Amino acid sequence: MKKIIFSVVALAFASVTIAQSPATNDTGAREAVQVAQIPGSAMGANTGESIQNGADNAVQVRQAGTSQSTLTNQNGTANLARVMQTGNVNGNQALSGQLNFAEVGQTGFNNQSTIFQEGDYNNAMISQNNDNDTAANRAMIMQGTANQAEMNAATIDQDGEDNSAYTLQTWDNSDASTVQSGSGNTSEIDQNAGPEDSQGQFAVVTQIGVDNESRVDQDNADGSDARNVAYTAQTGNNNSAEQIQSANGSTGNIAVVAQGTGSQLFQVPASEQVWFNTLAFDPSVTGGGNNIGDSDNGVAFQQQNGDGNQGFIGQYSSTADSNNGAQLQDGNNNAAYLSQNAFGSSNGSGNVGRQEQVGDGNATGVLQTGNDHLALQVQTGNDNSNISTQRGMSNNLNIFQEGDGSYGQTIQHGEFNVALLTQRDGQSYTIRQNEGVFTPGAGGNQADILQEGPMGTGTQTGFIQVTPQGVTAPHSVSSFSLAPIN
Incomplete structure (x- = not known):
């Protein structure tokens, strides 16, 4: 790591x-x-x-x-x-x-x-x-x-x-x-x-403190030979970060938001291989040791339009949490990762994660540690994968894979967790809920799986409630009053 x-x-x-x-x-x-x-x-x-x-x-x-x-x-x-x-x-x-x-x-x-x-x-x-x-x-x-x-x-x-x-x-x-x-x-x-054959840009934002806001917007002309790179690191609570990248037909975007670390970020080749395939599918979601600073009530949003995208959001806390993260990717060769509280307290709670991918060669991730988390993962089109884990109790997870490759896998741990998985086309799945147990009571978990071919019309409704709140971040900086000097 x-x-x-x-x-x-x-x-x-x-x-x-x-x-x-x-x-x-x-x-x-x-x-x-x-x-x-x-x-x-x-x-x-x-x-x-x-x-x-x-x-x-x-x-x-x-x-x-x-x-x-x-x-x-x-x-x-x-x-x-x-x-x-x-x-x-x-x-x-x-x-x-x-x-x-x-x-x-x-x-x-x-x-x-x-x-x-x-x-x-x-x-x-x-x-x-x-x-x-x-x-x-x-x-x-x-x-x-x-x-x-x-x-x-x-x-x-x-x-x-x-x-x-x-x-x-x-x-x-x-x-x-x-x-x-x-x-x-x-x-x-x-x-x-742009216009011409642009090489793209590189942006780094570091904010140390509380109640800070950051926005990075990188845009390239279609067909340009672009490489946009954006890194935002925030240490403290109540911080917001937004990163937007657009580079259609280019070599790709890399975007990383880390909240609660201040000094550590992934370099993100293919979202670190979807974080080493989610730590070789769980063992058991490294809790506790690497947190630097805290991030409670953080907001992170990333949107990437174009080819070869890679995204990573890390929100880490040692106490309360309630962080909200979302990643949207539209393009080819996507990978993504959303890690909430992975390096913080195993008692963290109330995080919301949402990832949506439209396009080819998708992957995703997730990984939340603690209780009462919500996660939504949507993949539409081609070579999908996924991988999740949550860990604790009363966590909710929705996964929708529409079209081509599929796969799945999850693991939740603890009690009163809910998982919903829809797969159309290639399929496979795994969902194990109580894997490492974490008493007391360890039970009351629910799983709902629907697998169909590409033309399937089945629906899943009922027990799961995942409505991640909208993620917002600043779109402007206060106006300047510096007038020309005569």
Whole structure:
């Protein structure tokens, strides 16, 4: 297990080569800086610095052409910073917006910062740090807003409460990283690659604290050679995460949400082979040992449209739970995995998991530890599989496999569990309910299985009630009030 996980915190803070090289690294974050020049100057021209102390300051930097660079540094409260770097992409670095570096550092609260960059190989970083209990800082980075833009990198790092971060990257092969420590923070990353043969994007979001929200949206033009990758890690309670990926006709999407781990995420080759075929079908759902931080009342939603999709949601807790996770995949060669409380307390309860796959070569997963969980798995079309397990008591499971391969398997454990399985076409099944027993009383389980050919019309109704609540996450970041400075 530990061989297939990596540290997103390390990834988010790792030092990547700064200065002259293009920002092409899959987000190792920190970058920007550069500046220098003055003695004798000329050569590549543009650079900068800025630095303001106190409150209610404003700075605006506008740079066009050649090898631009900006660094501003504001200490205090209610400061405003805006950086704009422009230039056409024409292959001539001396006349274009290429290899630009922009960095804004703000200390205090109620600060706002925006960076706009056009062109290729640009790098932007905003750092807003606050030692007090309140922050309310806002940061926005937009790259490729007017001209095509490729291989750009954007990083936002915020400490404190009620911060907002927004990153927009257009065209292709861009990297974005957002790190937020504190509570009540909001992050949104929008990456839109196209038209041409886009390489896709890479996004990492790390949020440490409670009541945080994150949204990543990655979109590629049909037929582009895309690889979208999105990782979100959240430590704390009442956090929400949403990831949307669209890359029809491309090489595929990878999306991971981990809530309650903060520093561990799967790299997800084929959803880690549907998590090693659900730990070789149960033994017995590794409970307890690897939880880092907690996630109660978390919400995670992932939607993937396109080919070769892989998804993973992990929601881990050592106490109460009530997490809600959903994954929707529409495309070919799908795999998915939803793990709730697998590394947390075996007494966790009230999680809701929903997975739906439409398309070829499906797999799924699930795996919930504790009591009173709900799980719904739907597979429509071709080479289906499944695998479940729940573990505890009073858990409910619905599995619907409509068309082609089928298989099944479950295991529930404990008492008063309910399983419903519908298979049309290839079929097979397994369902064992009381496997490891877990007294007292161990009984009262129910199973309802329907197997038919592809044209079957049988229905299953009755005892099972699985209605996972809708999963929502932020779709926008608070508006900015930074006006142009005359």
